[in-house]
Amino acid sequence: MSTRVPVGADRLRLIALVTLCCLLPLAAIWSVSLGATVLPLDSIINAIFAFDGSRDHLVVAAVRLPRVLAGLLVGGALAIAGAIMQAITNNPLASPGLLGINAGAAFAVVFTMSVFGTGAQGSLVWTAFAGAGAAAVLVSLFGSTGPMSGTPVKLVLAGAVLTAFLTSLTTAFLIMDRSTLDSVRLWTAGSLTGRTMDEVRAVAPYMLAGLAAALVFPRQLTVLSLGADVSRSLGQNPVFWRGVAAVIVILLAGSAVALAGPIGFVGLIVPHIVRLTVGTDYKWIIPFAAAGGAFLVLSADTLSRLLFASQSFPVGVTMATIGAPFFIWLARTSPWGRS
């Protein structure tokens, strides 16, 4: 909505965004330095720019840095995907986790691994896209009821049922195939453990493309978020732009799942908090959501590493522990929870 915003408010938002973006590298460095061996700053910097093959440098380059980068990318991607989904469905509850997009991508990956026996999850990114896309089509077919009339609860119920269905199919494959179960059970919980630089590099282009696309079309997204009627009267073709937005969502959510498994609630919480603080203009929502999501997943992962002193605690579980109470609070306080 391009109403006349006072220039001061925009400047405030810009300062906030720059601050957030400065916090991100700090949090990343903090996260890289923590672990079984606490590393000083200079050895981290040396490991990146002057790699000498020592043990500390190997830890940074092979273990911690990929994990941190994966967390940043996945968090940003899921948060933007959630923000866009909330715009195109006019539904405050839309997010890749709740509407079954993550479950679709996860099922596709488990299916492919179990049937064709492909090893590394990073190479399954196209499979994940296909799964996410199919799930998106199904949930929007069933949950949205023609233009504008899908109610939030119906879409969420459709998503819950789709998730239940896909999860039971995934389980069906896993109980028949113990070796796949053993290799993906951590991943199905949503986990950043053991990501390699190659896997990060394999999905990063898709995520960055999705991010760039989302940053290019903020005006169209804002108009879409006002509903199909308004968007048509402003001269926009809502069907076309919904399609474009859906492709971006599938790109972002699919590659996030391929990298780190289905992590829920990032796409729900972050856009909500962002809208509460910076308003409804997607010019601001997208960058804030990207930075906020990256920050949230990174700190959730780092915190669970610290608290449980375990490298393999799945960040998906940490996110659900933070996210489910938030969702319940939303359901208790929001006006559509009151009827």
Added chain:
Amino acid sequence: MTRVVTTLLGLLTIVAVAGLAWGDYPVPPGELLALLLRPAEAPPHVEMIVVGLRMPRLALGILAGAAFAVAGAITQAIMRNPLAEPGILGINAGAALGVMIVLVGLKNAPAYLAPPAGFVGSSAMALAIYLLSWRNGTSSLRIVLIGIGLGSLAGAATTTLTAFGAITDVQRALIWLTGSVYHADWHDVRMLALWLFPPFVLTFASFRQLDLVRFGDTAALGLGQRVDLVRAMMIVLCALISGAAVAATGLIAFIGLVAPHLARRLVGPMHAKVLPVCALVGALLVPAADFLGRAVLAPVQVPAGIVTALIGAPFFGFLLWRHRNAAA
């Protein structure tokens, strides 16, 4: 109504005979009949296979199917939402968590603790959902959303156990969770029948309350119903029924969603008719799914819960599509 019930009973007989007769050791229907009429003369190995293995499996399927179906009918009535079922509301997620804690979380826990754990889990979940949705009374919409939220919380805990448990325990628990009637014996059947009897009687006795609550809070209040009390009572009954069934068979999906819809299609919306027909439909579906699961890919046995999910989910999609112009 009579015709519907007769047809369903006829179908149930066919499924029952098929389930008892078919298997690695086929028992032709004639021999079955002889066994039932003159049990003393039957060869002992046939009696062992039919009475000891296949019959409890069939009986457990019938009881659990009826239970899931009635629990679904209650949920759809009190949520006033044709898409609600205990599985989606998170009640079953609570049961699953209880079982995972026993099978995977505790070291060397005896397996007979799993059913009561599932039961405690589902009851605790129902209670938590009701309490958290209380805000000057309850609303069905809030119950749905909070159920989904709490369900994913319990799901996260289950996932943690899946990720860190010993791989054999995890596989055992996953098989249990998908819902099956493989390991049925007469003890399970007796336990489930006893557990189900009181809540079934109470539910069938309160069919008028279920009819009323469907009209909406205002109408029900105006007609003198204490809406919040009835809703709490019904959630307790639903948790009892669905918890007992989950405890006995694991999570057999989509029966609670599909059976009430079929029942309403067959006999209309009044619960005096819907409840018994719906129980019958459920009792037909689970043994049928179990039969398909062991017949189609034999000798591999596909758990009944996976078959019901495979059939139930497309049916559910069709439902959503057909209701697309109705208010949620």
